[in-house]
Amino acid sequence: MREFVLHYIWQHKLFVQHDLHTTDGQRIEVIDVGKPNTHAGPDFFNAKIKIGKTIWAGNVEIHNLASDWNKHRHQQDRNYGNVILHVVKKADVPVFLADGQKLPQLELSYATEIETNYEVLVSGTKWIACADKISGVPEIYIRAWKNALLLERVEQKTQEINAILQSGNNHWEEVCFVIISKSFGFSVNNDAFLSLAKSLPLMLILKNCRNVVQLEALLFGQSGLLKDLTCQDDYIEVLKREYAFLQQKYRLQPMDGKEWRLLRLRPDNFPYIRIAQLAALFYKRRQLFSQLLESPDVVSLMQLFDAVEVSDYWKCHYIPGETHVSKLKKIGKESVYSILINAVVPLLFCYGVHKELQSLKDKALLLLENIPAENNYITRRWRDTGLKLDSAADSQALICLYKRYCEAKDCLRCRIGHKVLTTIV
Incomplete structure (x- = not known):
């Protein structure tokens, strides 16, 4: 045993x-x-x-x-x-x-059934150990567990924010810039966007945010994506020259462009477009964290991001040097939802913890209840088991459950696993 x-x-x-x-x-x-x-x-x-x-x-x-x-x-x-x-x-x-x-x-x-049924659980080949048993667990029990998992998920995300906060002299606008930037990677390029944001002090962003060309030059230049471009393109040459000046002025060290994943992405998710959108966001929203704090609900938060449009060049380019019919290329509703879930909510919650504002922590969690549930591999599998996912609060809770407990087959620390075992006995 x-x-x-x-x-x-x-x-x-x-x-x-x-x-x-x-x-x-x-x-x-x-x-x-x-x-x-x-x-x-x-x-x-x-x-x-x-x-x-x-x-x-x-x-x-x-x-x-x-x-x-x-x-x-x-x-x-x-x-x-x-x-x-x-x-x-x-x-x-x-x-x-x-x-x-x-x-x-x-x-x-x-009861020896505890041993037997535990072994059955962890030795199964289903995508989660209790896939055949979870339908027998009462909804009220699952709801209570999801509430606890949601809190665990949000607190887990605040750990990274705390680390950045400590390294950034407790400057919340700086932390906001880093965390929001990371979220523009939409999983595929999260690490690259995080490196980009950390390589640029917010002070430089704010000094150059009144000129979108300078702001794009800073971001694209630091990304490392400009230096290897060979296309004959006037705007790209402007960005290169502008970045060369800013690089020397501020002694900047660009990233290695190889950090970016460029293959098998939808055009709207190309790093060039996401960086252009990030530049447009901070061109339009210069004190973004303050505006996030002042926004009372999901609708007002959506408007902060929805009104952002890329500059004229990127409206007709997905990659430098290749033109297409002009398109607005706003961030998009599903993408904004992702930013709210993975960046804005953890930021607000973490700020509430630091300032001892329970109302702000409650607001952050309530936001998730008013955002649609995510649609991905994990959430689709949970739906297949019969569980309800009514909002992002549910999807975040169940993503936490899968990643923290199910993948490790840590059934003994899972309330659903506990219920399954004790019901069998």
Whole structure:
């Protein structure tokens, strides 16, 4: 048996709890199983166990076999001196603490179906372990889990924001520029856009944002996409000359253009177009973070991005040197939704955390409830299982569930997995 399944059984009190006795015959009452320890040392801290007539407070160690205690040399380790109970599947030997005191042991009694059904779950070949069982989990239970997962997902995204914030002297407009820029990569070029934004201090963007040619020269030049272009194109030559001047003036080091993924992309998602849109955004919205904070709802946030149009050159070019019929090339509704989900909401939530504004954190989460659910491989598979995805709050929660729990088959930490296992018993 996998030892961590015993941990799970102990933590959730899935063992037979009446008429418990140590292997020496002393009566046991489990008052508190303790808190799981994810670091070195005993498996559970701060447990409270009544053994005989005495209530003990201390730690609990769990093994399949009692002899594992000796195998791991805990009998020589004074870090285990505060263990009050050794919980095992089979007590094959007596065990002792480092001071020579005999340690009370409890053989766990539990429904063997827990083991069996856990093995069935994790050894299955379905896209998620519980694919055949999830339909039996009550909707109210899944809803509560999705709420917790949504918070976990948003908090996970704020970790990157916090790291950028610390490196940027707590300048929120700077952080906004970096995070919004990254979101313009739309998964495929996220890393490249992140590198681009980090290579350009916001101060330079603001100094040059009143001239769209200078702004495009900065962004395209820093991207590394200009230097290898050989097309005979007047506008591209203007950008090259302008960037050469700005590069020398500000001592800029451009990216390697090879960081950008150019193949197998829809034309509207070409890096050239996305960079042109980013330039247009900061040309039009010079204090973007302040405007995000002031926008009360999804509609007003959409308008901040929807009104942005690329400059004239890019209206008739997807790539430099190749013209086509003029087209507005706005960011697009689905793309704006993606920016709101992956950049704006985490930014607002993180700012709410730092400023201790619960109302702003609530606003950020409410925004997700008013944005349509994402349509991608993961969300389509969840729909196939029968789960409802009514909004981006649902899709973000279920993306978190899949990436953090299902892919790792971490069913024992998943509330749905827990429900499946305990319902079977």
